[in-house]
Amino acid sequence: MTARRIDGKAAAAELRERVARSAAEFERRAGRPPGLATVLVGEDPASAVYVRMKGKATAEAGMAGFAHHLPDTVSQAELLELVEELNRDERVDGILVQLPLPAQVDSARVIAALDPAKDVDGFHPINVGRLAAGLDALVPCTPLGCLYLLKAELGSLAGLDSVVIGRSNIVGKPMAALLVAESATVTIAHSKSRDLPEIVRRADVVIAAVGRPEMVRGEWIKPGATVIDVGINRISSADGKVRLVGDVAFDEAVQVAGAITPVPGGVGPMTIAMLLRNTLVTAHRRAGLPEPEGF
Numbered sequence: 518m519t520a521r522r523i524d525g526k527a528a529a530a531e532l533r534e535r536v537a538r539s540a541a542e543f544e545r546r547a548g549r550p551p552g553l554a555t556v557l558v559g560e561d562p563a564s565a566v567y568v569r570m571k572g573k574a575t576a577e578a579g580m581a582g583f584a585h586h587l588p589d590t591v592s593q594a595e596l597l598e599l600v601e602e603l604n605r606d607e608r609v610d611g612i613l614v615q616l617p618l619p620a621q622v623d624s625a626r627v628i629a630a631l632d633p634a635k636d637v638d639g640f641h642p643i644n645v646g647r648l649a650a651g652l653d654a655l656v657p658c659t660p661l662g663c664l665y666l667l668k669a670e671l672g673s674l675a676g677l678d679s680v681v682i683g684r685s686n687i688v689g690k691p692m693a694a695l696l697v698a699e700s701a702t703v704t705i706a707h708s709k710s711r712d713l714p715e716i717v718r719r720a721d722v723v724i725a726a727v728g729r730p731e732m733v734r735g736e737w738i739k740p741g742a743t744v745i746d747v748g749i750n751r752i753s754s755a756d757g758k759v760r761l762v763g764d765v766a767f768d769e770a771v772q773v774a775g776a777i778t779p780v781p782g783g784v785g786p787m788t789i790a791m792l793l794r795n796t797l798v799t800a801h802r803r804a805g806l807p808e809p810e811g812f
């Protein structure tokens with residue numbers, strides 16, 4: 518028996534379609550579409566690709582996109598000024614500042630300057646704190662996408678042993694907080710954890726967010742476990758071609774797990790879908806409309 522493939526591409530497409538329908542309904546009621554502003558600083562090719570993909574997805578969902586591209590020489594004051602301007606702009610429901618920012622800019626200060634009500638990445642300390650406190654919060658898009666896939670696969674997560682490998686602010690920590698909120702039993706493993714294989718062996722749910730190609734081996738996985746692979750690693754094959762692999766050795770894990778996300782086509786597409794979802798939600802809140810249902 519091989520594991521079920523969790524099709525993140527299909528789930529993301531379905532979600533994006535529903536977001537688009539709700540965005541059209543929002544526009545009818547509010548007299549304007551939901552708006553997402555992106556801020557890209559410098560010429561990092563990966564960041565440019567991400568921002569372009571987000572802009573395209575925004576347009577496809579019928580939302581207004583406001584793309585800002587600043588040179589990598591931008592000063593902290595100039596960037597803060599742009600954030601303030603976007604905070605005030607009534608057409609803007611979500612603000613996404615693409616990280617990383619250049620060294621002369623203090624990223625934490627820029628994030629703290631965002632209006633928490635427009636913080637669709639969920640990085641503002643207010644939203645981080647609200648999530649930690651179990652209050653309603655804007656939640657980072659990647660872990661929100663992982664949770665969406667997990668709930669679609671498993672229904673209730675209550676009481677399940679779950680292991681999150683990685684403790685970043687973007688993925689690992691918010692993922693763990695979401696799982697706690699779902700009443701799972703949560704272990705957070707990281708670079709200093711002892712005997713990772715043994716920790717993973719206990720888990721009904723494994724979330725790998727490390728950034729090390731195929732680190733999690735099939736023999737670590739408890740038979741029947743659900744495996745969510747967040748990792749996106751570029752490796753060169755023997756034939757010189759570059760391919761994407763996750764943090765989990767897929768070919769091994771698929772023999773043992775009950776269900777598993779592939780890379781690519783698993784968690785990746787969910788991130789952008791959740792960004793649109795968060796923007797839809799902030800738009801409704803800002804316009805004083807009831808929250809869209811089913812998101």
Ligand code: NAD
Nearest residue numbers: 659683684685688707708726727728747748749784785788
């Ligand atoms: P990060 O580098 O900020 O964090 C990595 C974490 O892994 C750290 O907390 C570290 O303690 C832990 N770690 C490192 N070595 C380890 C080891 N040997 N054993 C156990 N833990 C170890 O990375 P991140 O931003 O959280 O991203 C993780 C991965 O997810 C990357 O491959 C990244 O590309 C990918 N990612 C994908 C998406 C998506 O949309 N699918 C979004 C964000 C990140």
